[in-house]
Amino acid sequence: MILVWLIAILLIGGTLCWLLAQWNKVFPKWIALCATVAGLVLMVWLCLQYKNSGDGAGSEWFINYRLSWIPAFGISFHLALDGLSLVLLLLTFFLGILSVLCSWNEIKEKHGFYFFNLLWTLAGICGVFVAMDLFLFYFFWEVMLVPMYFLISIWGDTNRRYASYKFFLFTQAGGLLMLLSILALYFIHAQQTGIYSFDYFDLLHTSPGASTAKWIMMGFLFAFMVKLPVVPFHSWLPDAHSEAPTAGSLILAGLLLKTGAYGIIRFVLTLFPQQAQAFGWWAMLLGAIGILYGAFLAFAQTDLKRLIAYTSVSHMGFVLLGIFAFNEIAMQGVIMQILTHGISTGALFVMAGMLKERLHTRDINQMGGLWTAMPFMGGAAMLFTMASLGLPMLGNFIAEFLILIGAFSASAALTVLATLGLIFSACYALRMMQKVFLGPATVTAPLKDMNVREWVMMSALTIGIIVLGLFPQPVIDMVKGVVGALVD
C-alpha cells in the first residue's frame, strides 16, 4: 500500500498544483516541493526499514502489493519493491526535489501546468520502477512520456517542437514494439498454461520456442535500447536534452534513461536468459561503440547542454557493457553507474541551467573565464566534471571500475576498447571546464554567484556523489540479493 501512496502523492500533488495555480502563482512550487520531499522521507524510511534485508538471505521482494484491475484480461495492479527498485526510487525522489528547486525561478508562465507535468512524469517513473504487471509497466512507461513531451514542447528552448516530436516518436516506436512483445508473451503463456495473465511472476515461467523468444526479446530490447540510448537509436537524446528546460534535462538524464537500464535488467535478463546470453557479445559491442562515439561527439560540441547530453550517451555505454557481461561485479557496477550518473550528469545540467539563466546562452564559445566572477560555481563545476571523467573518490570511479573489472572476464578486447573511453572522457571534460570557467574572461556584465537555493542544490549533489564514492557498500549490500538472483 505504501507504494501506491508514493505514486499517489505525486499524482495528487500534480493535480493540486494545476488546480490551485489559479489562486496563487506561488502555490504550485511549494506543493510540488512538499510532495517530492514527502516522497523522499517515505523512501528513506523504507530504506532504513529494509536496510539489512537486501543481502539475499530472505526473499528478495520487500513489499508485494496486488489488486485486481481488469480481471477480464488478467491484468492486475501489481506493485512490488526489491533492492533495485528501492535505490532507484530513492534516486527518483532525490532528483525530483532538485528538479522542483531548479525550476523555482526559471519558469515564468503557466506554473500550475508545469508542476503538474513535472510531478506526473515523476509518478510515471516511480510506477515503472515498481510495476510488476507487464500491462501496468507499459502503462506507466507511457504515462511518464506524455508529461515529459509537454515539458519539452511548452517550456523548452527555440527548437523545442522538433525536439519534443523526436523524443516522443522514438520512444513511442520502441514502446509499441514492446507492447507487441508483451502481448505475444501473454498469449504464449496462455497457450501453455491456460491462464491469461500479464503478471511478471507468472510470465517468468513461460518458455516460448527459441526463435520466437528471440523475436519477443528483440521487441523489449528495442524499447529499452531507444530509451537508454544505445548508439544507433540515440539521436533523439541530444535534441531533447538540449531543448528541454533545466528540470526536464535533469529528469531525462537522471531518471528517464535509467528506466531503459532498469527494463533490461528487470525484464530482458530474467524473461529471456538464454537469448540474452546469446546476444551478450553484440550488446557489449554496442556498449563499447556507444562509449567511444558519445565521447567523440561530446568533444566536438559547442552547445553546453548538447555536450553534456553526449557524455550521457558515453556513460550509458558502460551500463550496457556491464549488464551484458553477466557477472555480479559488473552488475553491481551498473547499478552504481545508474546512481552516480544520475547525480553527476544531473548536476552538470543544473549547472548549465544556472549559466543559461545568467548568460542567456548555451554556446561555450561565448563563455570563458567565469571562475573569477563565480568562484563557487566554478568549484562545484570542477567537482562534477571530475566525477564525470571518473576521478577516484567520486562515485563514478567506483561504478566504471567495477564495470570494467566485470566486463574484462567476459570480453577482454571490448573492455580494452571501453577503457579507451575513459581517456576521451578526460578530453571532453577538461575541454568543457577550460572553455567555460578558465581562460580569458569574455563576459563583462556583472554575474551573481550562487544564491542560497543553488547552494542547497549543489551541496546535496556534492554530498551524494562523494558519499557514493567513499562508501558504496550500503548500495552494494542493498542490491546484493537482486544481483545474485540475476547472475545465477
Next chain:
Amino acid sequence: MNELQFEALLPFIVLAAASMAVILLIAFRMSHTVIQVAAFLMACLVIFAMWYVKDTLPQSVPPLFVVDGFGALFTGMIIFSMMAVGLFSYIYFEEREENPKEYYILLFLATLGAATLTISTHFISLFIGLEVLSVSLYALIAYLRNRNNAVESGMKYLVLAAVSSAFLLFGMALIYMETGSMEFERIAQSIKESSSSVLFSMGFGIMVVAIGFKLALVPFHLWAADVYQGAPSPVTAFIATVSKIGVFAVLLRFAQSVNLPQYPLVISIFSVIAMASMIVGNLLALRQQNIKRLMGYSSIAHFGYLLVAFLPGNAAGVEAAAFYLLAYSITLLAVFGVISVLSTRMKDAEDLVIYKGLFHKQPILTAVLSICFLSLAGIPLTAGFIAKFFILASGVQQNLWLPVLVLVITSVIGLYYYLRVISTLFAASSSTGTTAKTLHPFFYISTYIALIVMMLLLFWLGIFPGRAVEGIREFLLIR
C-alpha cells in the same frame, strides 16, 4: 408479427415516428429551440423504449430483422452519437442558417437508416437501411447550400454513393444467383452445402466496394477528406460515427453469419485493404493544415485499425471492434463538438492556425481536444489506448503479424500529426479573435457539459475499462 416482435421493434418505430413529429412541429411553425428540445426528448424516448424492451430480446422478426444484443449495442451507440450531434447542431445552425428546422427530420431519418442496418439479416433491409441513410446524408452534407464547399462535397458524395449502391446491388444479385436467397442464414446454409463458391466470392468482393466506400477504406476513400471538410461540422461528426457504426455493424453481422474467415481470399483482400488504409490514411494526414481534412484522413486510418480486429472473425475480435467503435465515437464527437463551438458564422474553425494558443483562451476546450487527440493517438490513461490494445491483442492472438506490425508502425507515424495539433494548441498565442456569444447561455453550458462528460468518459474507459468490456460481452451474448 406478434406482440413481442412488435415490442422489439419499438425503438425503431419511435425513431421513425420522431421524424414525423418533427415535420408536424415545423408545420405548426415552432421555433428552432422548441424543435431542438423536442428532438432531444424524442431521442430520450427512443432510449427509454430500448430500455423497456431489453428483457424481451433477442427477438427475430423474419425474414428482415433480428433484434438481439448485438443490434441493441450498436443501436445504442448510434442513438447516443445522434443525441450528441443534435446538441452540437443547435449552436452551429442557429448562427448560420435561417431555416435549420428541416435538418432534424433528416437527422432522425439518417439515424433510422443506420439503426436499421444494425438489425438487418436480409439484403433487402440492408439495402433499404443503407439508402435511407445515404439519401438523408446527401441533403445533410449540402445543408449549408450557400457555401461552395458544401455543395461540392454533397455532389461528390451523391455521385459516389450512387455508384457504390449500384455495386452493392450487383454483388447482392450475384450472391442471390448462387444461393437463391437473400437472407443471411439461408445464404450461409446453401454455401455450406454447395462446393464451389466462385459466384459468392465474386459477389461479396463487389459488395466490398460499397462497404469500403461507406467506411472510407482505401482505395475507396477519395471522398472522405472533401466531404469531411465541406459538410457542416455536426454532420461530419454524424458521418464519422453514426453512418460508419451502422455499416460496420452490418458487415460484422454478415461476416459472422456466413463465417467469412473460412474464405482465405476474402480475408487476404480485407487485410490488404486494412493495411492500405492504415498506411495511406496516416501518410495523407501528416501535412494537413485543415483540421477537418485531418480528421478525415485519420478516420481512414482508424477504420484500417478496426479491420484488424475484424480479420480474426472470433468473439475477441468482435468485442475489440465494439470497444474500439465506442471509444472512437466518443472521441470524434468531442472533437467535432469543439470544432462546432469554435466555428464562426462565416467559416468553420477548420484551419489549424485558429487553434494556435487556444490553451490561453479556452482552457476547457483545449483540455477536451488534447485528451481526444491523445486518445486517437492511443496514449494510456485514455480510452484510445485500451481500444488499440484490444485490437492488437485480438490480432496477436491469431498470429496476424503483418497487419499488426503495420498497425504499430503507422500509429507511430500517426502520432506525429496528433502531436502537431496538440503542440499547436499549447503554442504561444497569436490571434485574438473570439466568438461573440449571442445565444442563450443554457445551450453553451449544456454543450460544455456534454464535452466534459465525454472527456471524463474517455478517462473512465481508459482507466477502468473492465465494466464497459463486461457490458459489451453481456450484450453480445444476447442472441
